[in-house]
Amino acid sequence: MKRVLTLILATAMILAVSGCSNSTPAPSATSSSAGASKPAGTAESSAASSSAPTWKPDKPIDFICQSSAGGGSDLMARTIGSIMNTKGIIDQPFVVQNLTGSGGVQAFNYTQKQAGNPYVMQTVNSAFFVAPITGNIDKNYKDYTTLAVIGTDPNVLCAPADSPYNTIEDVVEAAKADPKGLSICIGNAGSSGSACSIIFEGAAGIEMTQVPFEGGGDGLTAVMGSQVDFSWQNIGEVVGPVESGLMKVIAIAAEERSDAFPDVPTFKELGYDVVYEVPRGIVGPPDMPPEAVAFYTDALEKLNTTDEWQKNYIEANFIFPRFAVGNEALQIFDEFYNDTYNIFDKIGLAVH
């Protein structure tokens, strides 16, 4: 019966889509938060206080997402919304808004303009850190309110199933023998794949031809079909194809090996310092009221302890668990931003 009801609601939602989209949240809405503002990015952790928060959302929350429907961040946002509601952690529905323009810049700007609004939060990906570095946006993560880091999503170096290269040594040797002769798919310019390529080429003293492909799917197709020699991919998207023998994984750009591929070494084990773990996280607009920050961090901590979240998101997508809120989360952002800055500065792309 519950399922039937769910479905009726779902169908009703379809009809209401255009309606939903019209209800732009009033900026800086509620009463209790009126005067109180905090310096951005220094969200207070409520980790210690498990007492009932004083603030509660009383209308739907806009979840801004820079990826399109079906993308990695979109999936994260929708899973969070669904579990928050079904577990009764937050009663108000989450309305996921896919603002995909300019590789996410549209989403980041939208959130930036919602200063003080406790009904807006946003997903974070590598573009959120790269865009301010390369000058496509003038505010960086410090100008938002950090809510939580839920894990990291490292890249893996993949090759076609019948590729003659099985180890990093093979790759480096071949690339040295034939500079620019090997092609590697890097996603969009400024994506985590392009960062990985820059680090790897620097660490190994090699040069490859970087071929941008839009989105993970296009890169997968290219590497499975041997259109390119290598590709950077997220772990979650290659587990199925690798199990089926359609492609192989050579190494992982993380501190530790992944449960998905226990036999695949990290670059570090092999002597190449290639580590680039993109934090998956959630931020709010600048000056989010501290009561709201406390409420949301508390809710996200509860979310992190549910089996549904661990199973449906973390395990299903092979995310490296690394949950943090408040200053600890901000620290992870700091580290990642500095790493990313150095990478793009090295090749002259850093503007700010």
Place this chain on the structure above:
Amino acid sequence: MDKFLIGVQAACSLSSLFFIAVGVVAGILGGAMPGINASITTALLLPFTYRMGPTQALMLLVGVYIGVQYGGSIPAILIGTPGTPSAGATLLDGYPLRQQGKAGTALYTALSASTIGNLISGIVLILVALPVAKMALSFGPAEYFSLGVLGLTLIAGLTEKNVVKGILAGALGLFLSTIGIDQFLGMPRFAFGSLDLAQGIDLVPAMMGLFAMGMMLQDFFKPVHLDSVNEKIKLTPLSGKEFKQILPTSAFSGLLGTVIGALPGAGAAIASYIAYNQVKQFSKHPEKFGTGCIEGIAASEASNNGVTGGALIPMLGLGIPGSGTTAVILSALVIHGVRPGPNLFISQPEIPYGIFIAVFIGTFFMFVFGLLYTRMFVKIVMLPQPLLNAAIIAIVLTGAYAVDRDIFNLYLVLGLGVISFILRQFKVPITPMVLGMVLGEIVEASMRRALAISLGDWSTFFTRPISAGLMILALVMLVWTLYRSYRTPKTKKTEEAAVASTASN
């Protein structure tokens, strides 16, 4: 055969049937609403699938996918604006038919062709899903570029009587597709410092502006009175003769759509335009295309529904999501611990084969609900003309905004509406412009990728066999189109009507 039965078992349980039906209904409604496409509809339903079993979750999402492709044809025919980009070719003949008071015939043709397209793709899925998936992998950047070039020859086919104006419109469309951030260099192009323009021009608001807004403006200055036409609208199902007329077209286009759909980088909009052109060029009466020819509708609708089944092939067989919609379906699988790939066909055959059977069941529901909806939707165009136009403007602007909640889309709709109106005054056809936008990105990005891989060697487009084949086909189509337009006498009245009608679309 055993696997086939396992699939039937999975898809024919009472709950599966129920979810397929719900999905189809939601899909048709979503598709019929301009601005709401397949990936948005499926993404909205995704959270509701978390608590279902994997099979039921898939039944629901596949149902939606099937429904959306058909739903998009309804506004294309009735108000001259496609509900989804893939129905762009449907309006070429669908809207002229509606203007002649034959909206019923057009809608029933779309429904029948969609049904046939689905059935064909379902058969392909069952028989050769895995080999087709492997074949799709041999399509690299060079092949996608050549496919795009083949698509561009359609510009000549659409505008035989005035190729220069067609090329002008096509070039304008290609130009519009270059606006935005260059994905190779990460730098904005033609944005003039505007963050809005740097986002690029989304196809949905562009189509709404070029088709609907332009038409509304034209109607304002030169009203076309359709009230007398509306009295003639009859809702009689297709006659046996009409059905016979569209059957071969639909079967061919359905197959073509399935093959193009299986290529992860192509998509439904490209498939429907290519199918439309192929059918037109090899038709015995190409001059009727664009004036309300039911074969035109059949080509477009059968192919975009064929894409539905086709797109499931790389998703299930390789784990590659070729579109936003298949990405959503893939994530529904992943959440339930199902990992697509050839192994899935052996380890959990109930999932791929269940989906294949669901395509057939969903098609049945689509047909039944389509018959019911047709009666309902046709009433919309019975409204008095001013009321209808006002409603169309409201729907179009709401839809454009809903795509990504960006107010800039409204300016785009209005701005492109004015451009479209001006072009219409000079009888410049609009469809080549949309085609340029659809193909622009794939042509440019694929060319640059292919050249990066070949280290700048242009011969890559002619030495790779599939790419060379597509290039030759493009050349043949071009020569054939030009030769035939040269040969046919130019004074017939029907042809002038064709030019006028193409221009107004």
